[in-house]
Amino acid sequence: MSDKDLDATARDILVSNDRGGYTIPTKGLYPFQWNWDSAFAAWGFSTFDADRAWTELETLFSAQWDSGMVPHIVFHKEDDGYFPGPEVWGTGTSPATSGISQPPVAAILARLIHDRVGGTDRLRALYPKLLAWHRWWRECRTVHGVACITHPWESGRDNCPDWDPGMANVDGSDVGAYQRRDTGHVDAAMRPGKDDYDRYLAMVQFGRACGWDQATIRDDGPFLMGDPAISFILIRANRDLAAMAATLGEDGSEPALWADEMEAALPWLWNADLQAYAARDARTGRFASNISSGAALALLAGVENAAMEAKLAEMWDRVTYGIPSNDPAAAGFEPRRYWRGPTWPVVNALIAVGLADAGRHEDEARLRRETAALIRQGGFFEYFDPLDGTACGGDRFTWTAAIWLAWAN
Ligand code: 9WN
Numbered sequence: 001m002s003d004k005d006l007d008a009t010a011r012d013i014l015v016s017n018d019r020g021g022y023t024i025p026t027k028g029l030y031p032f033q034w035n036w037d038s039a040f041a042a043w044g045f046s047t048f049d050a051d052r053a054w055t056e057l058e059t060l061f062s063a064q065w066d067s068g069m070v071p072h073i074v075f076h077k078e079d080d081g082y083f084p085g086p087e088v089w090g091t092g093t094s095p096a097t098s099g100i101s102q103p104p105v106a107a108i109l110a111r112l113i114h115d116r117v118g119g120t121d122r123l124r125a126l127y128p129k130l131l132a133w134h135r136w137w138r139e140c141r142t143v144h145g146v147a148c149i150t151h152p153w154e155s156g157r158d159n160c161p162d163w164d165p166g167m168a169n170v171d172g173s174d175v176g177a178y179q180r181r182d183t184g185h186v187d188a189a190m191r192p193g194k195d196d197y198d199r200y201l202a203m204v205q206f207g208r209a210c211g212w213d214q215a216t217i218r219d220d221g222p223f224l225m226g227d228p229a230i231s232f233i234l235i236r237a238n239r240d241l242a243a244m245a246a247t248l249g250e251d252g253s254e255p256a257l258w259a260d261e262m263e264a265a266l267p268w269l270w271n272a273d274l275q276a277y278a279a280r281d282a283r284t285g286r287f288a289s290n291i292s293s294g295a296a297l298a299l300l301a302g303v304e305n306a307a308m309e310a311k312l313a314e315m316w317d318r319v320t321y322g323i324p325s326n327d328p329a330a331a332g333f334e335p336r337r338y339w340r341g342p343t344w345p346v347v348n349a350l351i352a353v354g355l356a357d358a359g360r361h362e363d364e365a366r367l368r369r370e371t372a373a374l375i376r377q378g379g380f381f382e383y384f385d386p387l388d389g390t391a392c393g394g395d396r397f398t399w400t401a402a403i404w405l406a407w408a409n
Contacts, residue, residue: 001376003376003409006375006376006404006409007404007405007409009380009401010044010380010401010402010404010405010409011048011401011405013380013396013397013398013401014041014044014045014398014401014402014405016396017041017396017398018052019033019076019077021055021056021058021059022038022056022059022060022074022076023037023038023041023056023398024398025037025382025394025397025398025399026382026394026395026396026397026398027396028081028185028394029081029082029182029185029186029393029394030082030394031079031081031082032073032074032075032076032077032079032082033059033060033063033073033074033076034072034073034102035060035070035071035072035073035074035101035102035103035106036102036103036105036106036156036346037398037399038056038057038059038060038106039056039057039060039105039106039108039109039110040105040109040346040349040398040399040402040403041056041398041399041402042054042056042057042109042110042113042402043109043112043113043402043403043406044398044399044401044402044403044404044405044406045402046112046113046116046117046406047116047405047406048405050113050117050118050119053113053117053119054113054119054122054126057106057110057113057126058122058125058126059074060074060106061106061126061129061130062095063093063095063097064129064132064133065093065097067136067140067214068132068133068135068136068139069101069133069136069140069214070101070102070104070106070129070133071091071093071097071098071099071100071101072098072100072101072102072153072154072156073089073097073098074095074096074097075095075096075097075098076095080181081181081185082181082182083178083179083180083181083182084178084201084204088201088204088208089204089207089208090208091208091212098153099204099207099208099212100149100150100151100153100154100207101133101136101137101141101154102153102154102155102156103155103156103229103230103233104133104134104137104230104233104234104237105233105237105350106130106133106237107130107134107237107238107240107241107244108233108236108237108240108300108350108353110123110126110130110240110244111240111243111244112353112406114244114247120247120248123244123247123248124248127241127244127245127248127250130237130241130244131241131254131255134234134237134238134241134255134258136214137230137234138258140214140215140218141218141230142262143218143224143226143282144226144265144268144282145261145262145264145265145268146226146227146228146231146262146265146266146268146269147226147227147230147231147233147234147262148218148224148225148226148227148282149163149223149224149225149227149230150203150207150217150218150221150223150224151200151203151204151207151223152166152167152196152200152223153200154230155227155229155230155294156229157229157292157293157294157325157339158192158196158200158338158339159192159193159196159337159338159339159340160279160292160294160325160326160339160340161288161289161290161292161326161330161332161340162225162227162228162278162279162288162290162292162294163223163225163279163288164288164289164332165225165279165280165281165284165286165287165288166223166224166225166281167196167199167223169222169223169281169283169284170199170202170203170222170223171199171202171222172195172197172198172199172200172201172202173198174202175198175201175202175205178197178201180197185394186393186394189336189337190336190337190338190392190393191337191338192337192338199222199223202222203221203222203223206221206222207221224281224282224283225279225280225281225282226268226269226279226280226281226282227279227294228269228277228278228279228294228295228297228298229292229293229294229297231262231266231269231301232277232294232297232298232300232301232303233297233300233301233350234258234259234262235259235262235263235301235303236259236300236301236302236354238255238256238258238259238262239255239256239259239302241255242255242256242259263301263303266303268280271287271288273287273289274287274289274290274291274311275307275308275310275311276291276295276307276308276311276312277294277295277298277305277308278290278291278292278294278295279292279294289330289331290326290327290330290332291311291312291315291327291330292325292326292327293323293324293325293326293343293344293347293351295308295311295312296312296323296347296351297347297350297351297354298354299351299354299355299358299360300350300351300353300354301354302354302357302358304358314329315327315328315329319343319386319387320370320386320387320388320389321343321370321371321373321374321384321385321386321387321389322343322344322345322348322367322370322371322374322384322386323343323347323348323351323367323386324341324342324343324386325338325339325340325341325342325343325344325347325383326339326340326341328341328386328387335385335386335387335388336385336390336392338383338393341385341386342383342384342385342386342392343371343374343383343384343385343386344382344383345371345374345375345383345384345399345400345403345404345408346399346400346403348367348370348371348403349371349403349406349407349408351367352364352367352368352407353407355367368407368408371403371408372404372408372409373389374389374391375400375404375408377389377391378390378391379391379395380395380396380397380400380401380404381393381394381395381397381400382394382395382397382400
């Protein structure tokens with residue numbers, strides 16, 4: 001297929017995954033609106049339909065909680081193809097949502113969309129909502145000065161070995177019977193295992209039992225881990241908010257301060273053994289024992305570190321395609337199991353934004369070339385084997401189509 005045909009297919013994927021103001025990640029496997037997927041969808045739409053791009057973000061923020069949290073899933077319409085659905089989360093919100101959040105990439109992408117297509121009035125309306133969400137991250141998810149997650153799903157990198165230390169302390173033995181849906185849509189060998197799901201559910205049940213009280217979840221919940229990826233994303237997103245404030249004539253000193261404070265706290269995530277930033281259990285202090293693509297997102301935040309750069313370069317050279325979600329040299333590397341090894345086009349796109357800003361054009365071009373090759377060979381799949389390029393997970397995936405249009409082509 002020529003690149004022109006791929007462009008047309010990518011647009012068709014976005015349009016056909018549109019459910020009216022929001023886009024589902026892919027038909028069947030993920031039938032609702034997901035938080036960071038939508039921000040990428042908006043970026044993709046901005047290449048051919050500016051109005052629809054802003055609408056995507058507006059629909060996402062229409063589900064924002066009074067606390068400022070933007071939930072990780074918005075269940076606009078019923079669909080029994082996904083588990084756990086709204087009745088399991090039991091948040092009681094309207095529209096029904098999950099009770100946790102997801103990586104706050106919306107401000108980063110809103111700024112890129114504004115740069116591309118304008119829409120200052122739409123950005124102006126969104127700005128206070130973005131600010132409220134970032135304040136929520138600061139008040140409800142910042143411990144030891146860095147961004148923490150209360151559930152692996154909150155990281156967007158579900159079964160990454162980053163979360164193994166925290167998962168080891170979660171008791172999933174008492175969650176009762178349940179029926180997964182994901183393994184009916186895609187190969188079970190590419191998905192998180194049953195032990196993972198038992199624990200994921202135990203965390204949901206804890207949240208539900210405390211009425212989704214976010215302070216209780218943070219302070220007494222079964223899982224709390226410092227996430228380098230979200231910390232880097234938030235640093236960048238707060239600086240983007242400050243830049244937007246300047247454009248809009250608002251006072252951006254608050255998000256600028258939040259970014260500086262989080263950057264100053266990053267040493268807490270520095271794993272001297274790995275010579276890299278790494279996930280760390282906020283309760284026990286235990287570090288994850290692997291380098292992941294979470295560390296590479298330092299580039300998005302403009303956080304430079306020569307020792308880690310050398311490690312990341314070695315990790316990249318161990319694969320053929322893109323930045324792997326887990327280091328192939330690590331014991332738990334699985335090239336096709338979701339976030340335990342595969343490369344994810346969306347993560348590559350975020351890293352590339354940072355590389356371009358840092359003037360590292362050769363590296364940016366390499367990452368783009370490798371990501372584009374995966375899509376040209378395999379199509380618009382969810383993620384890929386970084387060693388041989390095998391396409392994995394869901395097909396006709398919104399965020400892969402979106403980053404093709406906005407970045408990779
Ligand atoms: C849980 C939708 C989402 C992505 C996540 C990805 C996966 C869900 C799942 O799919 O997570 O949120 O059921 O596996 O890990 O990053 O947003 O594409």
